[in-house]
Amino acid sequence: MNRSIAWFARNGAVANLLMITLLLAGLMAIPHTRQETLPNVPLDRIGIYVAWPQATPESVEAMVCTPVETAIDDVEGGTELISEAREGLCSVQLDVLKGHDTRTVLEQIRTRLEGLDSLPGDAERPRVQELIVRNRVVRLLLSGSLSRQDIYQLAHQVRRQLLNHDAVSSVDIENLPEREMALTVARDDLYRYQLTLEGMAAAARESVERIAGGLLRSDRGDWLLQTGQQPGDAAAYEQLVIRQSEQGDLLRLGDVAQIEDGFSRDSQAAWLDGKPAVALDVYRVGDQNVLDVAGAVSGYLQEAELPRGVALRVWSDDAAQFRERSHLLWRNALQGLVLLTLMLGVFLTLRLAGWVALGIPVCMLGACALLPVLGESFNTISLFAFILVLGIVVDDAVIVGESIDHQRRQGGMSGQEAAIAGAQRVSRPILFAVLTTLFAFAPLLFLPGPEGALMRVIPIVSMAILVLSLVESLWILPSHLSYDRPARGIWRQSEQLSTRINAGLDRWLEYRARPLLRRSLRWRYVLVVVFVGLFIFCCALVNSGWLTMVLFSRVEGDRVMAEVVFPQGTGEARLLREVQALEGSARKLSAQLQADDQPVTVDAVFAEQGVRQKTSNARDPGARFRVRVTLAIGGDTSAMPPRELASLWRKQHGSIADALSVKFHASLMQVKPDIHVNLFHPDLATLQRLSEQTALALSRMEGVHEVANNLYARRTIVDIGLREEGKLAGLRAEQLGLQIRNAFHGIELDRWFEQDQEVPVMLRLASGDSRRISDLERLPVQLPDGEITVLAAVADLNRRQVPAMISHYDGRRSATVSAFVDEHMTSPAQVMTVLREQVLAPMQTADEQAGWTVAGKQAAIQDFLDHLSISYLIALAAIFFLLTVLFGGYGQPLLVMAAIPFGMVGAFMGHFLLGYSLTLWSLVGVIAVSGVVVNDNLVLIDAINSFRAHGMRLRDAVIEGVSGRLRPVMLTSITTFAGVAPLMLETSVQARFLIPMAVSLAFGVLFATLVSLLLVPCLLVVSHDVRALQQRWLDRWRAPDASEGDTVEVAYERGRLTIWWGASNPYEDPVLHSAWEAGRQDQGQGSTDLL
Known part of the structure; x- marks a missing residue:
């Protein structure tokens, strides 16, 4: 390693060529990298659908669903099996175990079902398909005063014209029956x-x-x-x-x-502001670029010729969301880069800060070049990963640059010699710091489910950037810092400013920081207890529900939606009445907002009857009986958030007694219930009674709303x-x-x-x-x-x-009870605790055949946390192994590892103080904080060990090590904080789901600074105290060295003392030998008496 550092430092042309190669490779790869709103995520799920027209749910359950379940329940690679028997249709979903090929499992299922001859003769053949996520780019609304037949013909004409564009491959027409x-x-x-x-x-x-x-x-x-x-x-x-x-x-x-x-007689229809309408959904297929598809649609809208009185408008544009998120992330990245450079320029020279900051675009563009090679794309998640490591990636360059600057300030070396010596001085801890950070991110590669697949790009991007940061800081940066020419002009002024600031920092260090550190070491046990208390307090916040845990935070958009699902068989007239009622309450709410001079306005109302869920290619049996009304809102939503508008609309509309489920929300993503419980019992009547009891208990809890029971529908x-x-x-x-x-x-x-x-x-x-x-x-x-x-x-x-529906979960009859929770009033954990104690546990005690399990969002969170915990423990074991290799023992690696949990304290406290819930992205930030904690403490202990190797006492070495590492630790913390601060302060809707990650990282690194500068030094001294106490205890019981000149009394005393560690008799003289044995036996008898 040292030889390669010296070689690149002396061959600046090669170092510059490497830098230029990384920059050009990234710039050339960006236009050819796929762009999408969210990455393609495999669901690892197979759907089986068997239609038996007009058959009753009971008949479908007994004669279709049960035979299909029996045929495939032991297929290799299958795990969770869920079936639903509805009128005329049996739908079965089988999840595929991780590590098994979905296509192989699908072929096994297809083969088994082809040999299934027990299905009714008039039932259709089973349709087996892999369920995949569909990526909608744009939704267009075609509306006008036309008949259904005319609007059908016009919609298909528009669809054909859209498909004529090379960039458009898939367009679906919605809101029209077949x-x-x-x-x-x-x-x-x-x-x-x-x-x-x-x-x-x-x-x-x-x-x-x-x-x-x-x-x-x-x-x-x-x-x-x-x-x-x-x-x-x-x-x-x-x-x-x-x-x-x-x-x-x-x-x-x-x-x-x-x-x-x-x-057909399916009740599908739609109205935009009272006029008949249909929706045309344009999807991205394969490797198509979301911006290219959106551009083709935009070009068509400008050229489209429509009949008089007909309008074609964009209702939702995921490409616009991608554009806004991309601009937001790049803007925040640029702001973070500027802040970071300014912070470096304050403590280092401006010239040094510029070269250090140059490493950021080098690493970033180098990672961009690797994205298509690794099969990844530019999307919201991958761009988010770039910001995540913005502050971390510069840590290595800061440490190397500060070390080179320290060598240069000492004098006596040329610029090249100072660059080589400074980089070689910290190369070993930097190498291990990067390796430990890579291991910290590794658990994110192995998370389960669609959520895990969604965020897998984060560790891929982060690891690529971290490896490139190691290359840049050790091979490229020393070459750039090998200059000997004296600074002139602004560079000279920068050096003078940096000298004054560092002189002030040295004075503060001498007269403030050192005395504070000495007092901290004297009160080390109190300080350790305070940190442990804070850790326990944060754990209590989570366990008590004061700090809630959700998988994804709800991101609000400029749409407020009401969605009502009715029981199967509900008449078309009832569905139409509810659509009209929802539209009427929405217009009444709009008029009320205008009368109250509220800054929020309702710009358009889109009502749908017979709504299909289009998140995947799965069939949607309940679509006929689902109605939805969506409000396009405008004005200043900061004065009245969309979720508040949804709440007002819910109160304005009132309850819907005959509905299966009712949702009023403003989330951009599909909303899932916070509470989702599966109940089991073989008797259908008993199962219905248990589900009604559970639903009634939930409806009576404060803060719980929109309770749904899938057996309610008759x-x-x-x-x-x-x-x-x-x-x-x-x-x-x-x-x-x-x-x-x-x-x-x-x-x-x-x-x-x-x-x-x-x-x-x-x-x-x-x-x-x-x-x-x-x-x-x-x-x-x-x-x-x-x-x-x-x-x-x-x-x-x-x-x-x-x-109306009978469901099975892994072969058992089940009922599903779900509900939403108002997080401002209670938490899902608190609701489940009460429900478990008051309803579920007594129910299971009273009836042995009854059972229950948590499903849905709660089960996904628990499964996610279980896998993350196991993977993270494995990663910590690997980090401990690396630290053992670095330090050559177990004590100091344990001290570094002991500081990792305290990195979570800052992240959790930040969420608690700012009022955010813990999300999946929060945990990503916590993992990043773990890497920062390990890096800071690794380099700190390495510096302390260096002082100890020169014969310095432990306390003096700790004070000198902390004093010497204060500036780089503060720099890394400040730069990391500055990197994510713009995102944390962002008010845009598109940034809200990323803010928890920024909060974790920002507050986590600030608290990690205290951990590195206060807690770890105290732990070092405490560990020395423990070893000294252990040594004194051993010395107390250790007998003097044996000698043939010992007296009988001495030999007896030696035998008495050595009972505790089982030493052998050291004497050859028979008398002394016997005295030693006598002492040992007497002490052994005394120990037996004590026991």
Whole structure:
């Protein structure tokens, strides 16, 4: 190492070439590196979906979900298995264990399900897919006073035009039901013409069926032959012949059926400020650049030609968020760099500070060059990692620069010699400091789940920059600081200012710091107790819930959203009424804000009915019964935060008694409940009772709102049982069920393509004859002899209530109870403590079959912390090994390690004082603080050891070591603080989720300075006290050295003392030998008596 430092210092051209290479490589890599809002995160999750149209949840559970679970529950690589049985659909999700290939597990599942022959005959084939995150870039809203058919055509036209751009590959249309052509027949017409839907369907299929007739090989070429032709429109279907009388009269489909060429009966619709609207979501695919996609959309909007009265606007722009976050982070990085350089210029010379600060862009751009090589991108998280290490990366250069400056100030050396000597003097501790920091960041590479994958880029970027900082500080910086020319002009003035400041610092050190340190060493035990007390206080803050722990902090945007989920089967009229009510309460709130002269305004209201969750490619069975109203707000949101506006809207609107769940929020990200409990019991009725008790207990707690119970929703089922009359007529239950299904669900006659989607042609009973229970009783039923009767004559109808959804968790029936917690009034930990003591524990005691577990956000936090704890302990063991290699013993490494927990004290206190919750990003800052603590104390103890090697007493060595390290420790702490201070003080919405990390690092390094300058010196002296006490204790019991000239009394006393450590008899003289043994035996007997 020393030889390479000297070689680069003497060959400045090579050092400059290395620096230029790193700079140019980074600048060239930036345009070619993928840019995205968030990194692509694998979910490691597989979805299995089996549709069984119109089947009840009970039937789906028993005949679909249970067989599928049984078939795949022991698949290799699978872990958590969750299934939901709903009306007509079984959805199963299987999480894949870390280390297993998701594609391999998916193929195993697909193979097993292909051999599954126990599913109902009319159920669709299982669809198996890997669930992946979809990255939406832009949401466009197309609105105007148009019919649904016209807005459908226009939306597809806009979609095709967007897809014509090379940068756009995926556009989804939302808020429109799927296309469908429905042929509906009135009940009276079935009686009049003595028809059945099954007979009509068979006749129509004969007319539209296409049959290949082979080839006609003519002289002009081969011609394909085909019989039958697909109807092209509704008029063509009306002409299809379904019966011919004996007189030759033709009965056509149009004579008995009403043809509706429109949309399916799914209740999807949207309105923007009262006008019909649809949303077009543009997604980024693969390695596409988010800014390129957004640029293509922006260019299209400028050129788009739309009909009069139609508007196309941007509703949400993730690319704009990425731009704002990128500008924010780069601006804060630049501000931090300027502050850092100024701080260095105050304590060092401006010339030295400039060369030290130059190392920052060298390391940063060098890391940018490595990003595409490592498969990473520029995103919010990776840019955040650059700021995280902004203050840390300069620590090595500060230590080297300060050491070189110290050698230069002593005189007697040329500039090159001072640079080589100064760098070599600190090269060993710097090398180990970087290695220990790398190990400190390593645990972040192995965190579980999507959250762990999301932040994996942080340690990758940080480690790359730290390695490059070692290269820059030891190979490039000494060459730049090898100058001999005297400073002139501003550089001379800078040196004079630095000399005066350092002289003042030396005086302060001599007359203030040294006496303070001496007093601290005298009161060392009190000081250690104070630090330990602060550590215990911070632990108590977390355990008591005063300092809450959340996975991700809620980041507010310029949208306030209300989302309501209704039970499956809720009528379309009820959904529409709730949409109108939410829109009305929003407009009333807007008018109230204007009347009160509030600076916040509601600029637009976007209402949706039938909302799909689009965070991944998973199917969303509950989309039909979900409504959402979103407010675009403007004005000064600092006077009234969006979360407060959401709270006012919630109070304004009131409760919704028949809803499954209600959310009013202003978060940019998907909101997950703070409380999420899974309850288990094999009996469905008992499980429902337990879930209701749990939900009721939560609703009564202060600060808990929006309580949801997935078994609350009930579905009315009409059980149709064949009567004796029907059985005597030869009717079977299967035949009866098929006729009922054909009447109400419909028969698919044909399927054709339009606007890139399939359009089914369905034949069913007219909607006017299929709305009431009386319509069901009068349904025409064909008997085996051809006669037609009504359903009530051959079957009994009984109504009952069942859960709308039945879920399983790892094969057990489960219910989910969830709730949100107002963190200003209580905490999730406190709520769970009360719930566990008052409800869950007594419930499990009273019924052995009952069980419960924490799931959702709480389970993710606990799993995350468990993995982080284990990985961090392994990292600490590796750091301890490195320190043992450096110091050649166990005592001093333990002292350095003992200071690490105290680095958390500053981070936790900062969160507590500023009112922030601990988040995942807070823990990242704590890990960074751990590296700073280790680095400072490692170099400090190395300096103290150097003074001790020259024969100095311990206390004097400690005082001299701390005095000598005061300036570099203060510099590293100040520069680290300055690096993140702009981000910590940022008020932008885009920075709020990063502020906890900045708080951890800023307050952590400030407290770490006290740890290094006060606690560690005291611990060194305390450890010396302990060793001295141990030595005195041993000396008290140690006998004098044996000699053949000893008397019998001396030999006896020696034998008595050596009982404590089992020494052997040292005497050869028989008398002395016997006296020694006698003393040993007497002492042994006394010890036995004491025991």
